[in-house]
Amino acid sequence: xxxxxxxxxxxxxxxxxxxxxxxxxxxxxxxQLLRDGRxxxxxxxxxxxxxxxxxxxxRIDALSAAGLIGPAGxxxxxxxxxxxxxxxQPSARVILAVDVGATHVxxxxxxxxxxxxxxxxxxxxxxxxxxxxxxxxxxxxxxLFSQAGRHERxxxxxxxxxxxxxxxxxxxxxxxxxxxGWDGFDVPGYVQKRFSVDVLVDNDVNxxxxxxxxxxxxxxxxxxxxxxxxxxxxxxxxxGLLQRGADGTAGDIGHVRVPRGSEVMCRCGNFGCLEAMASxxxxxxxxxxxxxxxxxxxxxxxxxxxxxxxxxxxxxxxGRDIGDVLAxxxxxxxxxxxxxxxxxxxxxxxxxxxxxxxxxxxxLPLATAQLRIVQSMAADHAGVLGAxxxxxxxxxxxxxxxxxxxxxx
Amino acid sequence: xxxxxxxxxxxxxxxxxxxxxxxxxxxxxxxQLLRDGRxxxxxxxxxxxxxxxxxxxxRIDALSAAGLIGPAGxxxxxxxxxxxxxxxQPSARVILAVDVGATHVxxxxxxxxxxxxxxxxxxxxxxxxxxxxxxxxxxxxxxLFSQAGRHERxxxxxxxxxxxxxxxxxxxxxxxxxxxGWDGFDVPGYVQKRFSVDVLVDNDVNxxxxxxxxxxxxxxxxxxxxxxxxxxxxxxxxxGLLQRGADGTAGDIGHVRVPRGSEVMCRCGNFGCLEAMASxxxxxxxxxxxxxxxxxxxxxxxxxxxxxxxxxxxxxxxGRDIGDVLAxxxxxxxxxxxxxxxxxxxxxxxxxxxxxxxxxxxxLPLATAQLRIVQSMAADHAGVLGAxxxxxxxxxxxxxxxxxxxxxx
Numbered sequence: 001x002x003x004x005x006x007x008x009x010x011x012x013x014x015x016x017x018x019x020x021x022x023x024x025x026x027x028x029x030x031x032q033l034l035r036d037g038r039x040x041x042x043x044x045x046x047x048x049x050x051x052x053x054x055x056x057x058x059r060i061d062a063l064s065a066a067g068l069i070g071p072a073g074x075x076x077x078x079x080x081x082x083x084x085x086x087x088x089q090p091s092a093r094v095i096l097a098v099d100v101g102a103t104h105v106x107x108x109x110x111x112x113x114x115x116x117x118x119x120x121x122x123x124x125x126x127x128x129x130x131x132x133x134x135x136x137x138x139x140x141x142x143x144l145f146s147q148a149g150r151h152e153r154x155x156x157x158x159x160x161x162x163x164x165x166x167x168x169x170x171x172x173x174x175x176x177x178x179x180x181g182w183d184g185f186d187v188p189g190y191v192q193k194r195f196s197v198d199v200l201v202d203n204d205v206n207x208x209x210x211x212x213x214x215x216x217x218x219x220x221x222x223x224x225x226x227x228x229x230x231x232x233x234x235x236x237x238x239x240g241l242l243q244r245g246a247d248g249t250a251g252d253i254g255h256v257r258v259p260r261g262s263e264v265m266c267r268c269g270n271f272g273c274l275e276a277m278a279s280x281x282x283x284x285x286x287x288x289x290x291x292x293x294x295x296x297x298x299x300x301x302x303x304x305x306x307x308x309x310x311x312x313x314x315x316x317x318x319g320r321d322i323g324d325v326l327a328x329x330x331x332x333x334x335x336x337x338x339x340x341x342x343x344x345x346x347x348x349x350x351x352x353x354x355x356x357x358x359x360x361x362x363x364l365p366l367a368t369a370q371l372r373i374v375q376s377m378a379a380d381h382a383g384v385l386g387a388x389x390x391x392x393x394x395x396x397x398x399x400x401x402x403x404x405x406x407x408x409x
Numbered sequence: 410x411x412x413x414x415x416x417x418x419x420x421x422x423x424x425x426x427x428x429x430x431x432x433x434x435x436x437x438x439x440x441q442l443l444r445d446g447r448x449x450x451x452x453x454x455x456x457x458x459x460x461x462x463x464x465x466x467x468r469i470d471a472l473s474a475a476g477l478i479g480p481a482g483x484x485x486x487x488x489x490x491x492x493x494x495x496x497x498q499p500s501a502r503v504i505l506a507v508d509v510g511a512t513h514v515x516x517x518x519x520x521x522x523x524x525x526x527x528x529x530x531x532x533x534x535x536x537x538x539x540x541x542x543x544x545x546x547x548x549x550x551x552x553l554f555s556q557a558g559r560h561e562r563x564x565x566x567x568x569x570x571x572x573x574x575x576x577x578x579x580x581x582x583x584x585x586x587x588x589x590g591w592d593g594f595d596v597p598g599y600v601q602k603r604f605s606v607d608v609l610v611d612n613d614v615n616x617x618x619x620x621x622x623x624x625x626x627x628x629x630x631x632x633x634x635x636x637x638x639x640x641x642x643x644x645x646x647x648x649g650l651l652q653r654g655a656d657g658t659a660g661d662i663g664h665v666r667v668p669r670g671s672e673v674m675c676r677c678g679n680f681g682c683l684e685a686m687a688s689x690x691x692x693x694x695x696x697x698x699x700x701x702x703x704x705x706x707x708x709x710x711x712x713x714x715x716x717x718x719x720x721x722x723x724x725x726x727x728g729r730d731i732g733d734v735l736a737x738x739x740x741x742x743x744x745x746x747x748x749x750x751x752x753x754x755x756x757x758x759x760x761x762x763x764x765x766x767x768x769x770x771x772x773l774p775l776a777t778a779q780l781r782i783v784q785s786m787a788a789d790h791a792g793v794l795g796a797x798x799x800x801x802x803x804x805x806x807x808x809x810x811x812x813x814x815x816x817x818x
Binding site for chain 2: 050051052055165175221222234238239241243244245246247248250251252255256259268270324327328329331332334335336361362363364366367369370371
C-alpha cells in the first residue's frame with residue numbers, strides 16, 4: 001500500500017507552512033521579514049534572503065511606494081554614506097472593521113498595527129435586508145475617515161462580521177435565520193462598488209474569537225470563544241488557526257443535546273438543544289413558566305442583578321447546561337482558554353460558576369489541569385478587533401502584499 | 410483599544426503560512442519547489458525564486474549530495490549543451506514507521522513517497538515496559554533493511570505510534586493507562602542510541618487519522634478518525650492539520666458522557682462515559698449481564714457474525730452511543746468525513762448503522778449535507794501509513810531538509 005499524492009505539498013500534514021506559492025510573492029517575501037518591526041538595511045535583507053542586491057533594492061522601492069515600509073534611520077557606516085534602514089510602517093495604511101449585529105453596528109477605522117483610530121456605533125435593523133443596512137454602514141465608513149483625519153486612498157481592506165452563518169470563501173450569508181433577504185447576497189461585491197479593496201466576511205462568533213485572542217491571548221493557540229445571547233455559538237481557534245470546518249458551520253454548539261432537555265423542543269425541530277435550554281430567551285421562558293416576569297435575556301439579567309433568587313438559580317443552571325456541552329468540547333479539543341462572551345455572560349459570576357462546575361467535574365483531569373475559563377474582556381469590542389485582525393492578516397500575507405505593490409506600480 | 414503583538418508574525422491568524430523562518434532554510438526552500446515532482450532546470454529555479462544563479466547551483470549540489478533530488482533528463486537546448494533538469498527523488502531515502510499496539514507491533518520500511526518497501530508484524534507485550542519492547546522493535550527494524558535490500562545509511566527518520574497519550578513535542582508517554590513503566594520514558598532518546606535520525610512519537614489514534622487521510626482522503630481537510638476497541642478515541646484533522654490541543658489530549662472522546670449511561674461507572678471514576686458504554690469490554694459486559702456468554706469485544710464480534718440477535722442489538726446500541734457523541738463533534742467541527750476504525754468496527758454494518766442513525770438525527774442539516782461516515786479502509790495498516798506520513802512530512806519540511814543537507818557536507 002502506498003500513500004498517493006506525496007509529491008504534492010498540498011496534501012501532506014504540516015504543509016501549510018509552505019502553502020503560499022513561493023514563486024508568486026517576491027516583494028511579499030521581503031515584506032514578511034520586515035513585518036517583525038525590526039529595521040534592516042538592503043545589505044542585511046540580501047544576506048538573509050539570498051536574493052541579489054539589485055532584486056532587494058527593487059523590492060524595497062516597490063514596498064515603499066505601496067506605503068507598507070519606510071526609512072527607519074541609518075545603520076553604522078563602514079566608510080562612505082551610511083546605509084538606510086527600512087521597517088514596517090503600520091500607521092501608513094488603514095482598514096475598516098465592521099461588526100454588524102441584529103440591532104446595532106460598530107465600525108472601526110484601524111491602522112495595520114490594529115490600533116483603533118476612530119470608531120462609530122449606530123442602530124440598524126438587520127431584518128431590513130442587505131441593501132439598506134450596507135448603505136448605512138458604507139455611509140458611516142465614509143464619515144470615519146474625516147473623523148480620524150485619514151484619507152480613503154489609504155484604505156487597503158475591509159473586514160465584516162455578520163450575525164449568522166457566512167460562506168467565508170465568498171462572503172455570502174448562508175441561510176441566516178435572523179437575516180431575511182441576506183441569504184446568498186454578495187456582500188463583498190456590494191461593498192466593493194463603494195470601496196475598491198479586498199472585503200472579507202465571517203460570522204460574528206468567529207471574528208469575536210479572533211478579536212479576543214488578538215487582544216488578550218496572543219499566545220493561545222487553542223482557544224474557544226462561546227457567545228451566549230439570543231443564540232449560542234462557538235468560535236474555535238485550534239492549532240493557532242480559526243477553524244471553519246468543511247462547510248463553514250464549525251462551532252455551532254447551540255444544537256448539541258443536553259441531558260436535562262429531552263422534553264424541550266428547539267426552533268431547529270429537535271429536542272433538548274443547548275440553545276433551547278440556556279439562551280437568553282430560553283432562560284426567560286423557563287422563569288416565566290414558574291411565575292417570574294421575564295420575557296428576554298435582559299430581563300433575566302436585571303432580575304439576577306437585583307438579587308432575584310429564581311433568576312440567579314436559572315442563570316447558574318444555564319451555565320451548567322453550557323458546561324455540559326463544553327465538557328465534551330474540552331475532551332475533544334483540549335483548549336487552554338475558554339472565553340465566555342455575549343449578552344448573558346454579563347451576569348457576573350452566576351453563569352460562569354455553573355460552567356466551571358460541570359466542566360471541571362466532567363472533563364479529563366489532563367485536559368483541565370491548565371485550562372482557564374474566563375469572561376470576555378474585549379466585550380463589545382471583540383467583533384471590531386477580530387474583523388480588524390482578520391483583514392490585517394489577509395492584507396499583510398505575501399500574496400496580498402504582492403497585489404498591493406503591483407497596483408501601485 | 411489596540412491589538413498587541415501585531416508586528417510579530419507569530420501571533421497573527423494565518424501566519425503559519427510563513428512560520429518557517431524564511432532565513433534559515435535555503436536549500437530547504439529550493440527543495441519545496443521540487444517537491445511537487447516536476448523536473449526543473451537551474452535557470453528555471455533561479456527565475457522562480459529570484460535567487461542568484463550561483464546560489465541555485467550550490468543548493469542543487471547540496472540537495473543532490475543529500476540524495477533528495479537527482480537528475481531528471483535534459484531540457485531543450487537553445488544552443489550549446491542542453492541544461493540538466495532536477496527532480497525530487499523519493500526512492501533514494503527511507504524511513505521506518507512503527508505501530509505499537511498492546512499485543513502486536515507492525516513495522517514498515519517506506520520510501521519518501523510513502524510506498525511500503527517491506528513490512529513485519531510480531532507479537533509483543535506492551536506491559537513488559539519500554540526497554541524490552543523497544544529492543545525487540547529495534548531488532549526487527551534492523552532486519553527490515555536486509556529484507557528490502559536497503560541500507561541503514563539511507564534512513565532519514567522514524568515515526569512511532571503508541572497505544573496511549575504521548576507528549577508529541579518530547580515523544581514521552583504521559584500517564585498511559587495500559588503501559589506500565591512507560592510514563593515519561595524518553596522514547597526518541599532510546600531509539601536514537603540505535604538509529605541516529607529524527608524520531609517522532611504520537612498516540613495510535615492520531616497516526617491512524619494521518620494514515621487514513623493520506624491513503625484514502627488526501628483532499629479532506631476536515632476528517633475525524635474514531636477508534637473503537639478496548640478504548641474509544643478520536644484523531645482530529647481540522648483545517649488540514651492534525652490537532653493535538655494545548656496539552657496533547659485532544660480527541661479523547663471516550664470520557665464524554667452519553668445520556669443513556671448515567672448509572673454506569675467508568676474506569677476514570679466518572680459515570681456514563683462513552684467508553685464505559687460502547688467499548689468492546691463494555692458491550693461484552695452488558696451482554697454477559699443479560700446471560701449471553703461474552704467476555705471481550707472479540708466475543709461480541711463472533712456472536713454478531715454468527716447471527717446472535719442480542720449481540721447484534723448490542724453492537725447497534727454501541728453505535729448509537731458513539732453517534733450521540735459524534736453528533737456533537739459534527740456540530741462543533743463540521744468534518745467532511747468520519748472514519749470508524751478499531752477492532753469493534755469490523756462488525757460490518759451493525760455498529761455503523763447505529764452511528765449514522767444518531768448523527769443524521771442529531772446534527773445540523775447544513776453540517777451533514779455533505780458528510781460521509783465510513784469504515785476504515787486502511788484497517789490494520791492505518792497506523793504504519795500514518796506514522797510514515799508524520800515522519801515524511803517532518804523530514805521534507807524546509808528546516809529538516811536544511812539539517813540533512815548540512816550533515817551531508
